[in-house]
Amino acid sequence: MIVSDKANENTPTRFSSYGWLVVPLLLLGLAIAWIIMADPLRGLNTSAPPVENLTYERTVLDEAGLHLLVRAGGSEPMLIAQVQVDDAYWQFTQRPQGPIARGSSAWIDIPFPWMLGEAHFVVAVTNTGATFDHEIPVALPTPKATWDQLVPQALVGIIVGILPVVLGMLCYPALRNAGQNVMNFLLALTIGLLAFLFVDTILEALEFSGESAALFQGPVMVILAATLSFLGLVAIGRRSGAPSGLALSTFIAIGIGMHNLGEGLAIGAAYAAGAAGLGSFLVIGFAVHNVTEGIGIVAPVLKLRPSIASLAGLALIAGGPAIFGMWLGSLAYASHWSALALGIGAGAILQVIIEVGAYLKRQTATEGQALLSTSVISGFLAGVAFMYVTAAFVKI
Amino acid sequence: MSEQTTTGANMRNWVQGKMSRRNLLWSGVAAAVGTDICTSTTVGTATAQETHSGHMTGSGGEATSSTAGHGAMTTVGQVDHARNGFDPAGMLTDWYTGETSLLPGARTLRTFEISAEDKEIEIAPGVMFPAWTYNGRVPGPAIRAKEGERLRIIFSNNGSHPHSMHFHGIHSARMDGVPGAGLIGPGEEFVYEFDAKPFGCHLYHCHALPLRRHMHKGMYGLFVIDPDPALHLEHEAAARSRLLGSPENAQWQELAMVMNALDTNFDNGNEFYAVNTIAHAYANNPIKIRRDKPVRIYLLNVTEFDPINSFHLHANFFDYFDQGTNLTPTLKTVDLIMQCQAQRGIIEFSFKDHEPGMYMFHAHQSEFTELGWMGMFDVGDA
Numbered sequence: 001m002i003v004s005d006k007a008n009e010n011t012p013t014r015f016s017s018y019g020w021l022v023v024p025l026l027l028l029g030l031a032i033a034w035i036i037m038a039d040p041l042r043g044l045n046t047s048a049p050p051v052e053n054l055t056y057e058r059t060v061l062d063e064a065g066l067h068l069l070v071r072a073g074g075s076e077p078m079l080i081a082q083v084q085v086d087d088a089y090w091q092f093t094q095r096p097q098g099p100i101a102r103g104s105s106a107w108i109d110i111p112f113p114w115m116l117g118e119a120h121f122v123v124a125v126t127n128t129g130a131t132f133d134h135e136i137p138v139a140l141p142t143p144k145a146t147w148d149q150l151v152p153q154a155l156v157g158i159i160v161g162i163l164p165v166v167l168g169m170l171c172y173p174a175l176r177n178a179g180q181n182v183m184n185f186l187l188a189l190t191i192g193l194l195a196f197l198f199v200d201t202i203l204e205a206l207e208f209s210g211e212s213a214a215l216f217q218g219p220v221m222v223i224l225a226a227t228l229s230f231l232g233l234v235a236i237g238r239r240s241g242a243p244s245g246l247a248l249s250t251f252i253a254i255g256i257g258m259h260n261l262g263e264g265l266a267i268g269a270a271y272a273a274g275a276a277g278l279g280s281f282l283v284i285g286f287a288v289h290n291v292t293e294g295i296g297i298v299a300p301v302l303k304l305r306p307s308i309a310s311l312a313g314l315a316l317i318a319g320g321p322a323i324f325g326m327w328l329g330s331l332a333y334a335s336h337w338s339a340l341a342l343g344i345g346a347g348a349i350l351q352v353i354i355e356v357g358a359y360l361k362r363q364t365a366t367e368g369q370a371l372l373s374t375s376v377i378s379g380f381l382a383g384v385a386f387m388y389v390t391a392a393f394v395k396i
Numbered sequence: 397m398s399e400q401t402t403t404g405a406n407m408r409n410w411v412q413g414k415m416s417r418r419n420l421l422w423s424g425v426a427a428a429v430g431t432d433i434c435t436s437t438t439v440g441t442a443t444a445q446e447t448h449s450g451h452m453t454g455s456g457g458e459a460t461s462s463t464a465g466h467g468a469m470t471t472v473g474q475v476d477h478a479r480n481g482f483d484p485a486g487m488l489t490d491w492y493t494g495e496t497s498l499l500p501g502a503r504t505l506r507t508f509e510i511s512a513e514d515k516e517i518e519i520a521p522g523v524m525f526p527a528w529t530y531n532g533r534v535p536g537p538a539i540r541a542k543e544g545e546r547l548r549i550i551f552s553n554n555g556s557h558p559h560s561m562h563f564h565g566i567h568s569a570r571m572d573g574v575p576g577a578g579l580i581g582p583g584e585e586f587v588y589e590f591d592a593k594p595f596g597c598h599l600y601h602c603h604a605l606p607l608r609r610h611m612h613k614g615m616y617g618l619f620v621i622d623p624d625p626a627l628h629l630e631h632e633a634a635a636r637s638r639l640l641g642s643p644e645n646a647q648w649q650e651l652a653m654v655m656n657a658l659d660t661n662f663d664n665g666n667e668f669y670a671v672n673t674i675a676h677a678y679a680n681n682p683i684k685i686r687r688d689k690p691v692r693i694y695l696l697n698v699t700e701f702d703p704i705n706s707f708h709l710h711a712n713f714f715d716y717f718d719q720g721t722n723l724t725p726t727l728k729t730v731d732l733i734m735q736c737q738a739q740r741g742i743i744e745f746s747f748k749d750h751e752p753g754m755y756m757f758h759a760h761q762s763e764f765t766e767l768g769w770m771g772m773f774d775v776g777d778a
Contacts, residue, residue, distance in 0.1 A: 079522065081473075081520070081521065081522030081523040082471050082472060082520055082521065082522065082523060083472075084667075084767070087763045087766060087767060088469050088763075088766030088767065089469065089470055089471045089472075089520075089675070089676075089766065089767060089768065090468055090469055090470070091468040091469075091470060091472050092472060111468045112468075125520075125523055125660065125667055126523075127522050127523060127524055128523075128524060128660075129523055129524065129525055129658075129660020129661055129667065130660070130661050131660070131661045131663075131667060
């Protein structure tokens with residue numbers, strides 16, 4: 001009774017103390033209104049032209065010409081007055097018409113007879129005479145979401161994503177009777193390759209973010225997305241204790257899947273942008289690069305005899321996203337979306353690194369071994385080194 | 397592929413990098429996934445090209461007959477000439493002849509009033525430019541006088557920077573319009589006075605420093621001195637035809653054309669090229685030419701950043717009088733002349749024996765043409 005009395009006394013007090021929050025909010029509103037209406041900053045106002053910024057987010061080439069999605073990031077709405085292609089003014093239409101407000105985007109359609117395989121250079125001239133340019137390094141028709149396109153792209157995704165994972169998993173029967181040292185080596189190898197993928201994914205995400213409009217604050221967005229996905233996955237994974245066995249394998253598959261999504265995005269975007277001279281050499285390079293991913297996924301379940309169905313599911317989770325990445329990337333979506341996806345992926349990979357590390361620590365503790373044994377250190381180094389060396393095949 | 401792997405950037409650079417097309421192996425993805433992609437892209441592009449060649453033959457919506465020649469390749473929209481306060485159509489024949497009075501000895505004194513003003517002008521549809529102007533227009537007024545007259549130019553600087561008028565003519569050092577000789581600050585006034593000589597097609601421009609910026613912001617204009625026929629008896633007929641106001645001159649169609657360009661983003665490269673400032677003005681509104689009258693163009697090049705400009709006439713040839721200081725042509729029967737910066741001259745031709753129609757004229761640097769320096773003569777009988 002006494003406790004509840006106290007609670008009753010506190011409730012109105014607490015409510016009124018939160019009520020004070022209204023005061024700063026109100027004052028903020030008043031300050032904004034005052035700044036807008038009284039314009040106390042006009043003394044700082046020179047006759048300088050407004051700050052203008054225009055980001056090209058998508059480039060689509062088709063039978064009707066060039067289509068460019070631009071996003072305005074100026075201090076005032078921007079007006080595109082004229083458009084040049086290759087140092088010549090061309091008629092164009094804008095959808096929607098009129099000034100483009102800060103943060104808004106619009107399509108610029110230019111009936112330009114682009115030349116297959118050649119480079120073109122687009123310049124938008126605004127009403128103030130400022131120019132914003134965009135290079136199309138190699139003009140190719142933008143892939144469309146038709147079966148003709150989707151099926152072969154999915155095939156590339158399978159070769160790059162699913163095939164190597166499956167190949168790695170096929171080591172399962174051979175490794176099933178491995179001793180503890182080999183187990184530790186394999187787990188450390190997994191951590192090593194994940195560490196490589198984490199760094200690679202973060203750098204990739206930051207590079208995409210560099211191409212996106214300033215108002216998305218790309219790098220901050222990437223770090224935030226990575227942190228949130230990391231914390232979210234840790235929270236989910238640890239609902240019933242630290243994950244091990246099939247659960248741990250699943251998380252590894254998710255993390256690797258997110259990275260393969262990124263690889264698919266990059267390949268697809270390169271294909272759409274005309275850099276599609278990928279060649280079978282490159283595709284094979286990706287496949288080799290990703291083979292260890294399969295070994296990593298099965299490492300925690302080596303002693304558990306999982307069903308074929310579970311193994312197939314793991315392979316799909318880890319490799320399937322490469323197909324979606326390929327599709328999305330080739331349709332030339334704006335780069336802030338890619339940056340966001342890869343940021344989430346980096347967080348997922350970090351979570352797996354932590355969980356596999358924790359699992360390895362528990363294993364070694366059970367065996368009474370030191371965490372940093374020779375097999376663990378050599379496994380980690382082997383993982384990183386393998387990824388680094390095979391990455392040389394796919395870096396252009 | 398070996399070329400690609402040695403370029404040493406990373407994966408994203410496939411998208412970003414300035415790739416040489418030679419480096420690309422088209423067999424690329426297709427080799428890995430079958431030939432479907434290659435086949436379909438090739439077909440897709442073939443249709444694209446066909447569609448566009450359809451565009452090139454004209455009839456694109458608002459496009460007038462005059463723009464049929466270059467289809468969709470033009471600026472979009474119309475310039476508000478009324479807001480600018482000058483119209484390229486009117487500028488062609490708008491000569492500023494000043495006020496005349498008689499000096500002792502029956503000599504003519506011709507007085508001009510010119511004011512430097514800052515002015516925001518629309519130099520292509522929808523594109524504003526913070527110009528510096530003489531009398532509110534770019535190019536400045538086309539000053540015209542007669543050989544031997546006394547000229548008095550009352551120049552007031554109502555702009556925000558020091559300015560001057562530097563005449564290409566014969567005058568004393570005090571009248572040269574350079575720093576220390578007629579270069580005046582905002583709010584000041586200066587009177588240039590000299591004799592009109594030599595006859596020809598000349599120019600004036602601001603000689604304040606930095607010269608390039610003062611030039612390209614719009615401070616220039618034609619300065620034409622007509623020959624006095626009494627002083628050129630050996631070519632009297634030619635001199636009379638040049639003399640504004642004479643019956644012989646009235647038989648000609650005279651046009652004032654200043655080839656200029658504008659750097660709207662101040663990167664020392666021009667975004668727009670034109671004759672008389674407004675990109676594509678004479679393509680959108682062709683210049684009416686009567687077949688029965690010969691044409692004389694007073695042509696001046698004041699393009700900054702690009703060392704030369706040129707004039708090419710379609711389907712016809714002309715005589716060219718470099719700087720206009722002779723009454724016999726410097727070049728006979730040419731269809732293209734070049735002018736370096738501040739070079740100028742007189743072009744004479746006739747469409748007498750041509751069938752009526754649209755005859756194009758433009759710089760023969762394709763880049764200048766396609767960035768606005770292109771026009772049309774609408775040749776007919778009316």
